[in-house]
Amino acid sequence: MLLTASTSGSGASLAPSLDWFRTLVRTAERGGVDALLLDGQWGAGESFVLDPIPLLVALAECSTYIGLAGAIEIDHAEPFNIARSFAAADRLTAGRSALITATGARKPGDFGHALKHTTAERYARAAECIAVARKLWDSWEDEAILLDKPNGRFSNPDRVHPINHAGTHFSVRGPLNAPRPLQGNPPVIMRDASPEGFALARESADLFIAPESSDLAAIRRTIGERPRLLATVPFAGKPQACVAEIVELSARCDGVDIVSATLPADLELFVDEVVPLLRARGLRPSAYAGKTLREHLGLSRPRSQFAA
Numbered sequence: 001m002l003l004t005a006s007t008s009g010s011g012a013s014l015a016p017s018l019d020w021f022r023t024l025v026r027t028a029e030r031g032g033v034d035a036l037l038l039d040g041q042w043g044a045g046e047s048f049v050l051d052p053i054p055l056l057v058a059l060a061e062c063s064t065y066i067g068l069a070g071a072i073e074i075d076h077a078e079p080f081n082i083a084r085s086f087a088a089a090d091r092l093t094a095g096r097s098a099l100i101t102a103t104g105a106r107k108p109g110d111f112g113h114a115l116k117h118t119t120a121e122r123y124a125r126a127a128e129c130i131a132v133a134r135k136l137w138d139s140w141e142d143e144a145i146l147l148d149k150p151n152g153r154f155s156n157p158d159r160v161h162p163i164n165h166a167g168t169h170f171s172v173r174g175p176l177n178a179p180r181p182l183q184g185n186p187p188v189i190m191r192d193a194s195p196e197g198f199a200l201a202r203e204s205a206d207l208f209i210a211p212e213s214s215d216l217a218a219i220r221r222t223i224g225e226r227p228r229l230l231a232t233v234p235f236a237g238k239p240q241a242c243v244a245e246i247v248e249l250s251a252r253c254d255g256v257d258i259v260s261a262t263l264p265a266d267l268e269l270f271v272d273e274v275v276p277l278l279r280a281r282g283l284r285p286s287a288y289a290g291k292t293l294r295e296h297l298g299l300s301r302p303r304s305q306f307a308a
Contacts, residue, residue: 002230002255002297003284004069004209005033005267007040021055022062023264031271032284034296035067037189037257039100053085060093067293069098069189075122079129083136083176090181095292098187098207101126103197123196125169130188130204132170135163137185138304139175161306183294184302190227191257198222206299209257216252228254228297235260239273243281246274250283254298 005028021038028036038055052070059068070089072082082099089097103126117125144159163174190201191209198219201208205227210219212232220229231249233256235242246256260266278284294301 002034002207002228003032004035004037004067004230004255004257005270006037006209006257006259007263008037008259018058020264021059024267025059025063025066025068027264027267027271029063029066031267031275032286032288033066033258033271034255035069035098035293037069037071037100039069039071039102053089056089056097057092060096063096065096065288065291065296067096067098067187067296068093069100069187069293071100071102073103074101074126074129075103075117077129079132079170080136080172080176082129083133084178086133086186087137087176087178087181090183090186091179095182095294097181097183098189098293100189101130101192101200101205103192103200119196123200127200127203128167128169132163132165132167132172134185135165135305136172136174136176137181138302138306139163140180141304141307142180142184145179159307161304180304183292184304187293187297187299193219201227207297210253212259216249220253228299230255230257232257232259235266235270235274237266237269239269239277242270242274243277246278246283247281 007024025036038052052072056068056070086097086099103122139161141159141161144155146153146156160175163172165172165174187206188204189207189209190197190205191211192200193211193214202223205223207230208219208223208227209230209232210216212234214231216229216231223229231253233242233245233249235258249256258270260270275284279286288296290296
């Protein structure tokens, strides 16, 4: 069973300090949480959103096993920037990074350079953006870098690929000017429960987080078998009730995403009182079995799509 913790809805009125995030990460890792989802927004009135890449890298220093996932506005972002940033983050976190897709967070006109796309166009752009980012991650095969100093060979050109993508929204030549991520591709996490979001998840997600009280069977039929399916569980300081809900959900999905109203207090209570009960029931391991986030999530490491 998977277990993630989200910073959405944390209730913080201002942008938290780095020490605040460090407390969350250390607490969640102490409880064996598979991943901390850093997709919260902070601030009064206008939302304050921290850039995920420097935050993930900063938090890697105070953690060893827990996955660290950051949100990107995928319907406005550029695939080359995403691919390069997460390739670096995945190496600096030792294979523990993940991308959370955020869609529809901006209004038309928020970006002066961007066209005012329809909903269908925004989601089509998002799907193409993810596909291009994966091509860029795969443009260097695992065996591409040789570092053969005696023979003056940095790489094997037969294993480095220009992607030559020419699509509706992007034209990208590649290859990426960064080594392949340690996970091959960092996992892509989605939680958009709109019809367009379900279609995007079916095509592009590794992990889908269903809203609270969703019909999980219907969502599974809609998104297909590829994404691992997690249910949302709000935690408000009632350990026994939370355990009962997780036990009930464990037969219907692949895991849960814990959402707390108050952080870090609720997370500390969850780790100290809920996790031991889950471990006693055999629903959580006593220690991390793997090192990368893909291993935590039970996802295989993909080979480059360009590999022979």
